[in-house]
Every structure is written in structure tokens, then in C-alpha cells.
Amino acid sequence: MERTSVNQLQSDAAGDLPVLQMKSVTKMIKGKAIVNQLSFEIRKGEIVGLLGPNGAGKTTAIRLMTGLIRMTEGDVLVHGHSIRHDFRQAIAHIGAIIENPEFYSHMSGLDNLKQYVRMSDGIAESRIAEVVELVGLQNAMDKKVKAYSLGMRQRLGIAQALLHSPKLLILDEPTNGLDPAGIREMREYMRKIAEVEGISILISSHMLGEIEQICHQAVVIQNGTLVKVTRLGAQDSTENEVSLSVRVDNLAAAAAVIQAEEGVRLTGTDEQHSELIISLHDRKVPELVASFSAAKVGLYRITEHKQSLEDDFLKWTGGNRIA
Amino acid sequence: MRKFHLLVINEWVKMVKKRSFVVPYLILLLFPQLLGYIIHSVSPGSFASAAGFTREMLLPTGMGQVMTILSIIGTAGIVAKEHSRGTIKFLLIRARSRTAILASKYVTVLLYVLSLTAVAAAGILLSGMIWFQTGGGDTGIADILLALLYGCIYSFVYVTLAFMLGVLTHSTGVAIGLSMFLLTIDKMVISRSFYKYFLFPNLDLSVYGSGQQPPMPGMTLGFSIAVLAVYMTVFLLAGFLVFRRRDVA
Ligand SMILES: Nc1ncnc2c1ncn2[C@@H]1O[C@H](COP(=O)(O)OP(=O)(O)O)[C@@H](O)[C@H]1O
Numbered sequence: 001m002e003r004t005s006v007n008q009l010q011s012d013a014a015g016d017l018p019v020l021q022m023k024s025v026t027k028m029i030k031g032k033a034i035v036n037q038l039s040f041e042i043r044k045g046e047i048v049g050l051l052g053p054n055g056a057g058k059t060t061a062i063r064l065m066t067g068l069i070r071m072t073e074g075d076v077l078v079h080g081h082s083i084r085h086d087f088r089q090a091i092a093h094i095g096a097i098i099e100n101p102e103f104y105s106h107m108s109g110l111d112n113l114k115q116y117v118r119m120s121d122g123i124a125e126s127r128i129a130e131v132v133e134l135v136g137l138q139n140a141m142d143k144k145v146k147a148y149s150l151g152m153r154q155r156l157g158i159a160q161a162l163l164h165s166p167k168l169l170i171l172d173e174p175t176n177g178l179d180p181a182g183i184r185e186m187r188e189y190m191r192k193i194a195e196v197e198g199i200s201i202l203i204s205s206h207m208l209g210e211i212e213q214i215c216h217q218a219v220v221i222q223n224g225t226l227v228k229v230t231r232l233g234a235q236d237s238t239e240n241e242v243s244l245s246v247r248v249d250n251l252a253a254a255a256a257v258i259q260a261e262e263g264v265r266l267t268g269t270d271e272q273h274s275e276l277i278i279s280l281h282d283r284k285v286p287e288l289v290a291s292f293s294a295a296k297v298g299l300y301r302i303t304e305h306k307q308s309l310e311d312d313f314l315k316w317t318g319g320n321r322i323a
Numbered sequence: 324m325r326k327f328h329l330l331v332i333n334e335w336v337k338m339v340k341k342r343s344f345v346v347p348y349l350i351l352l353l354f355p356q357l358l359g360y361i362i363h364s365v366s367p368g369s370f371a372s373a374a375g376f377t378r379e380m381l382l383p384t385g386m387g388q389v390m391t392i393l394s395i396i397g398t399a400g401i402v403a404k405e406h407s408r409g410t411i412k413f414l415l416i417r418a419r420s421r422t423a424i425l426a427s428k429y430v431t432v433l434l435y436v437l438s439l440t441a442v443a444a445a446g447i448l449l450s451g452m453i454w455f456q457t458g459g460g461d462t463g464i465a466d467i468l469l470a471l472l473y474g475c476i477y478s479f480v481y482v483t484l485a486f487m488l489g490v491l492t493h494s495t496g497v498a499i500g501l502s503m504f505l506l507t508i509d510k511m512v513i514s515r516s517f518y519k520y521f522l523f524p525n526l527d528l529s530v531y532g533s534g535q536q537p538p539m540p541g542m543t544l545g546f547s548i549a550v551l552a553v554y555m556t557v558f559l560l561a562g563f564l565v566f567r568r569r570d571v572a
């Protein structure tokens with residue numbers, strides 16, 4: 001009796017624990033830090049992008065999170081359990097595909113999934129059918145995996161990762177090798193899975209554009225070091241600073257209005273399109289529009305200026321293009 | 324370790340689903356028939372009885388060696404192939420310890436050897452009954468069982484060696500190649516007294532039969548069993564320690 005109540009207390013407390021905590025994780029290989037003091041968190045229900053150019057250390061970071069390799073320093077907590085000291089408790093909350101999904105190709109998709117069912121405790125009989133339907137492989141289950149396309153293997157990989165109902169799904173470059181239609185399809189799956197399964201997802205990619213739309217948060221790394229953590233897209237609340245591009249009839253007059261307005265910063269000017277790039281709090285936007293009207297500045301368009309992260313990202317990744 | 328048998332089932336399923344799975348069993352069933360026929364035609368008097376034929380054939384000097392070769396080929400890749408195919412990643416990110424996963428593989432290897440031994444014994448016995456007299460001779464069931472045991476031990480040592488090599492090198496080729504090479508030279512004798520502590524002269528326990536000279540002075544059945552036990556322990560320790568600790572790229 002005592003045991004259960006203690007467990008219950010723990011699981012209640014775990015309710016607001018981050019699903020994943022990277023704590024100053026360092027991995028040295030032959031004297032070189034492949035991952036260097038990397039820290040970030042993934043909260044419940046979040047989709048997080050792990051971004052960085054090729055060779056940035058994304059796969060290595062994922063191997064560390066899943067215990068495939070040992071860290072030199074730091075720790076990874078999965079739902080509060082240390083992957084170093086409490087591996088089985090920690091890994092039970094993770095489902096992952098690391099680099100390419102590799103299966104026993106001489107066996108059918110179903111036989112492959114059954115392997116992983118036998119390796120986890122308490123997976124209900126009906127769970128296989130459930131995940132197979134979620135990824136849309138119902139008609140391919142009896143085919144040998146060697147007859148699968150890359151897209152099908154990716155989906156079987158996702159099915160494999162979801163079997164034990166993890167709290168965190170980790171996908172390493174899931175769009176690699178897929179055509180644009182396949183990439184869009186993959187994004188749809190991600191969104192659907194996050195919704196249906198109610199879990200957090202970590203997606204690594206070297207292409208910001210491919211996953212930007214579905215991520216709540218981007219963690220950008222380069223040379224194994226954290227460069228930036230940014231909130232993205234739809235999840236912006238009114239508390240956040242936004243970057244807008246404003247097209248006006250008179251740049252000078254508009255600039256004067258912006259200057260006078262408290263909490264609004266002018267970050268750039270595009271004379272060719274007669275646009276100003278400004279940065280301000282979401283809740284200041286209506287005030288600014290009112291000020292423009294008052295000053296008789298003609299307003300043609302206000303659009304969200306999303307370039308900044310992408311520009312930065314290209315700048316970081318551009319140098320490594322040749323690699 | 325609660326659901327350890329499920330891990331063993333997994334390993335067994337992976338082996339059985341290979342298309343080549345039945346080949347070694349067929350070889351062990353059919354080869355003795357051919358061998359029996361040849362021996363029968365060349366010198367019909369070689370074996371006094373089917374039991375005598377069976378005993379002789381099971382030993383590491385007979386079909387026991389073929390059985391060992393097939394065991395090595397069948398199991399050397401059980402760890403290395405998971406690495407080379409990349410399936411090791413899905414295998415190790417489950418709520419199972421690496422020790423349990425490797426142990427399930429080793430148990431499967433031993434079961435495989437036992438199953439080959441059983442089929443080989445059946446094939447040999449059948450051949451003996453076809454080509455030689457069923458009754459007569461002085462070989463009893465106890466002698467056959469003992470030969471079976473010695474044949475098994477010989478195979479166990481070799482598959483354990485190949486298993487360790489597969490874990491250490493991640494290469495099926497090295498594991499098969501090196502253990503097969505050792506298998507072909509293990510009958511060689513170096514007449515120096517330190518050689519009795521080597522693996523080779525201790526591998527065939529049948530040499531301690533009634534009234535035979537030990538392979539080297541100072542060697543006894545107990546001595547050989549102890550030497551084999553030490554080598555097996557070293558092979559397994561090396562394999563498990565490395566498998567538990569090593570980074571999986
Ligand atoms: N086992 C290893 N030994 C030496 N260098 C390695 C090893 N694994 C990865 N690296 C190096 O670490 C860097 C990061 O690799 P990786 O994590 O695969 O990057 P990403 O997945 O972001 O493309 C690369 O420069 C790679 O060459």
C-alpha cells in the first residue's frame with residue numbers, strides 16, 4: 001500500500017515536469033567536444049525542432065538522449081528519470097528513430113513490430129492495429145520490409161516508436177530522402193500524432209523551412225554548441241515580441257511615428273518596397289496602427305516578418321554547405 | 324529479467340525467418356546417410372553396430388566438427404549483424420538492459436547448437452541403423468550420450484568464442500573466419516608442457532576414455548574441464564563487459 005501511494009505522489013508531481021531535460025550534456029570523442037554543454041527542455045505536448053547544419057551534432061545529441069552512447073558530462077532526464085542512472089525507467093518514455101529506420105528486412109512489417117511488442121511491458125494486443133492505422137500501413141503489414149519504400153519504412157519506424165505509448169517521440173531528420181510531397185505528408189503525420197497521442201515530439205533537421213511550420217520551438221545548434229532557442233509560429237502569445245514588416249506610402253513619416261512610439265523598434269528599412277521592419281510587443285500593434293492613422297501615414301500591408309530566424313539559420317548553415 | 328523468455332523468442336524468430344534456416348538441419352540429416360553408405364561400401368566391417376557408428380560420428384573428430392562449423396556459421400552474426408544492418412538502434416532503445424539483451428542472444432546460440440546436435444544425432448542414428456547392424460557390439464546408450472555431450476561441449480566453446488569475436492569486432496566475417504581458422508588447426512599438438520594450458524588440447528574430452536593416454540602428460544578430465552571453464556568465462560566476460568559499455572554509432 002505504501003509503495004503505491006508513493007508512486008502516485010511521484011506521478012502527480014511528474015505532471016508538470018518537462019518531458020525531457022538536457023542538462024549541460026557534453027560528449028567528447030578523441031579530445032574533441034562533439035556535443036558541448038548542451039542544455040534545453042521539452043515540455044508536455046510541444047513539438048520541438050533540433051536544427052543545425054550537417055555535422056552540428058544533432059544525431060550525437062539524440063544518441064545521448066537515448067543512451068546509445070555515454071555522455072562525458074551532464075545528464076539527460078526523461079520525465080524526471082536519469083538516462084544514465086535509471087536507464088530503463090527513462091527510456092520507457094521515449095520512442096525514437098535515429099538516422100535511417102533499419103528493420104529486419106527478411107521479415108514482414110508485422111513480425112518486425114511484434115519484436116518490439118515483446119520487448120516492452122504491458123502493450124495491449126490492439127495497440128499494433130492502432131499505430132499501424134495511425135501511420136496508414138494497414139495494407140503493407142504482411143509484406144516483407146525489404147519491399148518497402150523509404151517513406152513506408154519511415155512510417156513503420158514511427159509505428160515502432162509509438163507502440164509503447166511514449167511521452168516523447170524523437171525523429172532524426174525524418175524528411176531526409178523524401179520528395180516534397182513526402183515531406184508534406186510527414187508533417188501532416190507529425191501534427192496528427194501530436195494531436196492523437198498527445199505527446200511531445202523532437203524533430204531534428206538541417207532544413208529549417210521543412211519543419212518550421214509545425215514546431216513550437218526551435219533549438220539551433222552548431223559545432224555541438226547551443227546557438228539559440230526560439231519560439232516559433234502559431235504558438236506566439238501576446239506576450240511575445242514580434243517582428244513585422246510594414247508597407248507605407250511615406251517612409252520618413254512612418255519612421256517618425258515609430259520613433260515616437262514607446263516599445264517599438266525599427267530594425268530595418270527596405271526602400272525598394274517602401275517597407276519598414278519593426279519589432280514590438282504583440283499588444284502594441286493596435287496602438288501603432290492608430291498612431292499611423294493619426295499621423296496620416298498610409299498603410300498598405302502589415303505582414304509578419306519571419307525572415308530573421310531563417311536568415312540567421314542560413315548564415316550559420318551556409319558556411320558548411322560544402323560539407 | 325522478468326520476461327527474459329520473450330527476448331529469447333525474439334532472437335529465435337529472427338533466425339527461423341531466414342530462408343536458409345533449414346539448410347544446416349538438412350545437411351546434418353543427409354550427410355551421415357552418405358557417409359554411412361561410403362563407409363559401408365568401402366569397409367563394411369568398420370563398425371560393429373549402429374550404436375558404435377553413432378558414438379564415433381558424434382565426437383568432435385567426426386560429424387561433431389561439421390556440427391560446430393554449421394553452428395559457427397549460423398550464429399556468428401547474431402550480434403555483428405545487428406550492428407552492420409543498423410537494427411541495433413531499435414534493439415537498444417527499449418526498457419531492457421544491455422545485459423539481458425546480450426544474454427538472450429547467447430541463450431539462443433546455445434539452443435541453436437542443441438537443436439543442431441539433436442538433428443545430427445537423429446541423422447547419424449538413422450544412418451547407423453540403415454548401414455550397420457542394429458544389435459551387437461559393446462557400445463551402449465551411455466556411451467552415445469557421453470559422445471553427444473562431448474560433441475556439444477566442443478561446439479559450445481567454439482560458438483562462445485565466435486560470439487565474443489562478433490561482439491568485439493562487430494564483424495560477422497572476422498567472427499566466422501577466425502573461429503573457423505582456429506577450428507582447423509586445433510588438432511595440432513605442440514609438445515611443450517605450457518601448451519596444456521592452451522584451449523586446443525583440452526577441447527576434445529573424449530580422449531579421456533578408458534585406457535587411453537592423455538593428450539599430454541599431466542592432463543586429466545578434471546584439468547581439461549577447468550581449463551575450458553576458465554576460457555569460457557573469459558570469453559563471456561569480455562563480450563558482456565564490452566557490449567554493456569560500448570558506444571553504439
Ligand atoms: N564516433 C565518432 N567519432 C568521431 N567523430 C564523430 C563520431 N560521431 C560523430 N562524429 C563527428 O561529430 C560531428 C557531429 O556528427 P552528427 O552528430 O552525426 O551531426 P549531425 O547529425 O548534426 O549531422 C561530425 O563532425 C562527426 O564527424
Ligand SMILES: [Mg+2]
Pocket residue numbers: 058059060172173
Ligand atoms: Mg545526423
